[in-house]
Amino acid sequence: MINHLYFVALRTIWIKECTRFLRIWVQTLVPPAITMSLYFVIFGSLIGSRIGEMGGFSYMEFIVPGLIMMSIITNSYANVSSSFFSAKFQRNVEELLVAPVPTWVVIMGFVGGGVARALLIGIIVTTVAMLFVDISIHNLGVIVLTLVLTATLFATAGLINAIYAKTFDDISVIPTFVLTPLTYLGGVFYSLSLLPDFWQWVSKANPVVYMVNGFRYGFLGVSDVNVAISVGLLVGFNVLLFIVAYVLLQRGVGIRS
């Protein structure tokens, strides 16, 4: 009985979150499609044709998985950080605090909304990419696994950011100063093999490298890192961030006096 109540609550939060990003689709769904189209045109077609092969594939084929992953990372993060912070700012998070909704249901509802937006963006960006290049699939299971785990991870990270955030500036600091550099230096546009040994070693401390390469392996069958390690790290980081988010919300950090 209790489980059914929790299921209803979880579904309610998830539908509310999906309704939110669909209601403002011009802000949430259109920009990634336009940005990625520009990436494909400029880096893929115009510059990419002069770069030649990367990792045994045309440059366009090489960057497609990375660009899809980049969209997934930024959108899953942005969705939950802005939604949860808005709920704090407008105080409608109180609706959840006074209701008998367990903390894990709140986390799963918000994160589920972020994952849904990320997956939808993934489909849109992939569709756009298909206009520029033939997409091959090497291992669908790895694609889906890395995609879902990455979206979940960054959605949870966005939630933690929103828990601590006191102003709207606070939810743009991490994406600007942490996420963007990590993503751009995460092997989206180049293979790590192009880097000197030292910088390859440094790059492997960047978790985004494992996500991008795991995802790329699913499409192309090539990766700069071991895919099992990629999946293992993703699972590990997901568990860690879930625990952090759970403890913070349970203690009422940022939401209870």
Add this chain to the structure above:
Amino acid sequence: MFALDIQGLTKTYKGGVQALRGIDLQVQQGDFFALLGPNGAGKSTTIGIISSLVNKSSGSVKVFDYSIDDQLTLAKSCIGLVPQEFNFNQFETLTQIMLNQAGYYGVPRGVARERAETYLKQLDLWEKRNSPARELSGGMKRRLMIARALMHQPKMLILDEPTAGVDIEIRRSMWRFLEEINQQGITIILTTHYLEEAESLCRNIAIIDKGQIVENTSMKALLSKLNVETFVLDIEPVQQPPELPNYTTRLVDDHTLEVDVHKSEGLSPVFSQLTEQGVQVMSMRNKANRLEELFVRLVEEGRANAAVGA
């Protein structure tokens, strides 16, 4: 079993502000209970702790015998909260707000739709059901907060200044609605600055000041403590204040006279003596709401006692 049983509740905020200094409070099932106090007295903190929006420092709170420490889920299920500030999503429609609220409490969507229709109709909001909440007037938003709080059919409704900023007509219609749901068995706890509201609706009352309960009794018992009432008489203009030997009077201006009347004395002698002196009384009213006078007096007494104790 009490609807609400609070023992030794304290709250000290991070900055060191002691909002509650050991509150004991019981509310009977089915009661219409007023929790009054000046701004910053600790009303909202108390309500925040009961409804899990504020962490308590010490003490115990039980809602229908469910402790908020050990049986929080069950305790929460019994409470419907109407907070002081609008805290719904301004961009969602009324229907979405109502259905979401029901969903958080595990109410199936079909049942939630029926309840949403019932409560939105009862509170005259049905026509606006597909409008975003931000388009509602202030009075409509207040009513939406009440409708939303009822979606899971709580046993106890806590209203923190529910009629603030609402015009008198809507306020009275909200009173009627609250009386109706109270008659159906829902325990109601009300905080308000409109003391007339508390006097006409509530059967029992607690007055809180500086984080302590200074009075906790029935409304009837409290009002019986009022020995002296001040009446304002509008009179034909006079040059000298009329003489009323057994009464304390103040001539506010040449046509306004204030008279303090003890409960045992009655008003007839006042009129007789004024008539004898040729003073015409045009109209008369209470200077203040009866409860208001008591409220001010009790709070002042409490503060004076605290000062002496210190």
